[in-house]
Amino acid sequence: MESTIRGLAYVVGDAIDTDQIIPAEHLVFSLNKPDERRMYGRYAMSGVPVDQQGLPYGHIPFTDPDQYLSEFTFVIGGVNFGCGSSREHAPFAMTEAGAKVVIAESYARIFYRNTIDGGFVIPFESHEKINDQIRTRDELELDTRVGQLTNLTTGQEYLLKPLGDVADILNAGNVFEYARQNGLIGA
Amino acid sequence: MTITEKIISSHCGRNRIAPGESVWVDVDILMTHDVCGPPTIDIFKREFGEDAKVWDPEKLVILPDHYIFTENHHANRNVQLLRAFAEQHDLPHYYDVGSPRYKGVCHMALAEEGFNRPGSLLIGTDSHTCTSGAFGMFSTGVGNTDAALIMGTGKIWLRVPETMRFIFEGELPPYLMAKDLILAVIGDIGCDGATYRAMEFDGESVYSLSMQERMTLTNMAIEAGGKNGVIAPDETTIEYVRARTDHDFECIYSDDNARFHSEYRYDVSRLEPVVAKPHRPDNRASVIEVAGTRLDRAYVGSCTGGKLEDFEAAAHIIKGQEVVIDTYIVPATTEISESLRSETLDGMTLWDVFVNAGCKMGQASCAACLGGPPDTFGRMQGDEVVISTTNRNFPGRMGSKQASVYLASPLTVAASALTGLITDPREVLV
Numbered sequence: 186m187e188s189t190i191r192g193l194a195y196v197v198g199d200a201i202d203t204d205q206i207i208p209a210e211h212l213v214f215s216l217n218k219p220d221e222r223r224m225y226g227r228y229a230m231s232g233v234p235v236d237q238q239g240l241p242y243g244h245i246p247f248t249d250p251d252q253y254l255s256e257f258t259f260v261i262g263g264v265n266f267g268c269g270s271s272r273e274h275a276p277f278a279m280t281e282a283g284a285k286v287v288i289a290e291s292y293a294r295i296f297y298r299n300t301i302d303g304g305f306v307i308p309f310e311s312h313e314k315i316n317d318q319i320r321t322r323d324e325l326e327l328d329t330r331v332g333q334l335t336n337l338t339t340g341q342e343y344l345l346k347p348l349g350d351v352a353d354i355l356n357a358g359n360v361f362e363y364a365r366q367n368g369l370i371g372a
Numbered sequence: 373m374t375i376t377e378k379i380i381s382s383h384c385g386r387n388r389i390a391p392g393e394s395v396w397v398d399v400d401i402l403m404t405h406d407v408c409g410p411p412t413i414d415i416f417k418r419e420f421g422e423d424a425k426v427w428d429p430e431k432l433v434i435l436p437d438h439y440i441f442t443e444n445h446h447a448n449r450n451v452q453l454l455r456a457f458a459e460q461h462d463l464p465h466y467y468d469v470g471s472p473r474y475k476g477v478c479h480m481a482l483a484e485e486g487f488n489r490p491g492s493l494l495i496g497t498d499s500h501t502c503t504s505g506a507f508g509m510f511s512t513g514v515g516n517t518d519a520a521l522i523m524g525t526g527k528i529w530l531r532v533p534e535t536m537r538f539i540f541e542g543e544l545p546p547y548l549m550a551k552d553l554i555l556a557v558i559g560d561i562g563c564d565g566a567t568y569r570a571m572e573f574d575g576e577s578v579y580s581l582s583m584q585e586r587m588t589l590t591n592m593a594i595e596a597g598g599k600n601g602v603i604a605p606d607e608t609t610i611e612y613v614r615a616r617t618d619h620d621f622e623c624i625y626s627d628d629n630a631r632f633h634s635e636y637r638y639d640v641s642r643l644e645p646v647v648a649k650p651h652r653p654d655n656r657a658s659v660i661e662v663a664g665t666r667l668d669r670a671y672v673g674s675c676t677g678g679k680l681e682d683f684e685a686a687a688h689i690i691k692g693q694e695v696v697i698d699t700y701i702v703p704a705t706t707e708i709s710e711s712l713r714s715e716t717l718d719g720m721t722l723w724d725v726f727v728n729a730g731c732k733m734g735q736a737s738c739a740a741c742l743g744g745p746p747d748t749f750g751r752m753q754g755d756e757v758v759i760s761t762t763n764r765n766f767p768g769r770m771g772s773k774q775a776s777v778y779l780a781s782p783l784t785v786a787a788s789a790l791t792g793l794i795t796d797p798r799e800v801l802v
Contacts, residue, residue: 200564200652200766202764202769204742204743204764204766204767204768204769205767205768208743209407209742209743209744209771210743210745210746212407212438212439213439213444213446213447213450213745214446215410215411215414215446216414216516217411217414221446232767232768232773233767234767234773235773265563265564265567265597268563268564268597269764269766269769270498270499271408271497271498271499271513271514272407272515273408273515273516273517274411291564291567292567293564294567294568294597294599295499295514295515298514298515298518299514299515299516299517299518302515302517302518302521303516303517350394359517360517360518360521360529361419361517361521364521364525369396369527370521370524
């Protein structure tokens with residue numbers, strides 16, 4: 186896990202479900218083949234209704250049309266981020282687009298689990314609602330060791346919740362590395 | 373301890389566990405399908421090697437069901453990948469597309485094929501895997517990575533959830549179905565009201581329900597964020613399971629002094645037909661409140677509302693009349709599809725009831741419940757307003773971000789199909 190992550194914020198609303206993160210019609214692409222997996226970067230967050238894509242004003246695609254990479258490093262959500270289906274394609278798509286961190290007030294458990302076990306975007310929780318304080322394209326800096334988030338654009342600072350015992354899996358890289366390090370599967 | 377705690381405990385080799393603990397458990401059944409199976413297999417091969425063996429082929433069930441009847445070549449390729457993997461590993465429980473073994477929607481097929489057994493622990497790469505909990509077992513959905521780890525080791529780590537208890541009492545009126553009960557619960561506690569928790573359904577009204585209706589309750593536990601839904605087994609459960617498998621099983625019950633996170637009580641005789649309005653499953657309204665809303669389409673199908681009893685309920689209302697909006701009938705499994713052609717209502721097969729009413733008949737699969745490729749049967753393509761027996765109505769769920777989806781019981785959907793307006797089933801039930 187990188188100790189300091191810096192980049193631009195992409196802000197969305199509450200209850201962003203996995204169909205909004207990656208619409209089901211795109212799940213046909215291989216997550217393995219390079220020419221197909223990049224399509225997940227192209228379509229990441231594309232199911233969010235257009236007027237809510239990149240708050241507060243909306244109408245900002247996460248990934249520009251015909252591109253595979255997003256300019257955004259942080260996704261900022263509200264409550265119950267990642268609700269809906271179990272598709273691991275959701276955190277995969279965010280990561281494939283280039284995002285490194287998601288910060289929300291709360292998560293749906295399968296999405297949360299997938300981000301950790303698969304080693305995708307790092308899921309931090311905020312103590313308070315922040316998707317009405319941070320604006321899309323604000324520049325953020327996160328110290329992942331202590332959960333200190335700084336909005337470099339506004340100067341506001343937030344202390345995020347500790348990652349807790351899942352930090353062990355995050356630090357290992359993914360659940361397989363964690364399992365190997367702990368002798369649960371053979372090296 | 374609760375049922376959920378006891379089952380997790382028995383699968384991690386401990387006598388006692390408490391909510392909040394994380395434990396590694398042994399998995400009895402791993403289920404996957406055509407959307408998450410191929411990426412799971414990719415990760416399995418990456419981590420365990422190209423020629424690695426599945427931990428126990430008897431415990432792996434692969435049920436292609438999502439994108440089956442489509443021209444999309446990537447989707448078709450994914451089914452071929454499953455087929456090749458099943459051949460390579462000589463998997464006994466692969467239900468191939470285009471073969472007589474093809475079943476359709478995985479959660480219903482697990483029940484029909486005898487993989488749902490009281491006391492067992494089942495993990496699937498699908499959020500609605502919680503459906504199986506209707507059989508007094510632990511079941512939950514996971515992603516590809518967790519599934520790949522199970523495929524290689526038979527193990528998964530689980531955090532023991534607290535249990536919320538929902539007690540339904542009273543006699544269920546003929547105009548209500550399990551779908552109304554679970555939509556009421558989700559409306560009360562919200563889409564994240566049960567996050568990280570087990571939802572145990574209890575009470576005389578629950579035990580008066582068939583297994584099919586019980587599965588509607590546990591199926592939608594995930595729509596409240598629940599980790600699993602569970603119903604203690606009874607004679608109805610045992611009878612269903614015995615008819616489907618010779619495998620042994622163990623009935624497990626919550627202790628009288630089990631600790632619950634919270635308890636909710638419902639007198640079902642006082643509940644009303646409800647819908648979940650666009651665009652959230654917790655956006656509950658009584659049908660009366662939204663009656664008269666103009667509709668473009670009606671849809672009966674999916675793991676939530678595509679079971680034989682769902683079609684029996686719909687047929688009871690539609691029989692002898694004509695639908696006035698596009699109405700899609702999609703049986704969850706091939707077994708249900710065959711039953712539509714053999715079960716009769718007043719001398720007419722259910723299939724003919726729907727065909728004569730002008731409904732569009734689909735093949736067993738997930739179909740438009742989750743949108744899918746553009747040529748998916750019944751998929752929303754524009755700004756349609758649809759009333760559906762499915763489980764989710766977030767933006768774009770049924771294929772088009774512009775569409776509006778109302779979730780309702782098969783009775784309410786059928787009544788609405790006859791008028792083209794959201795209609796209370798009490799107006800048409802005789």
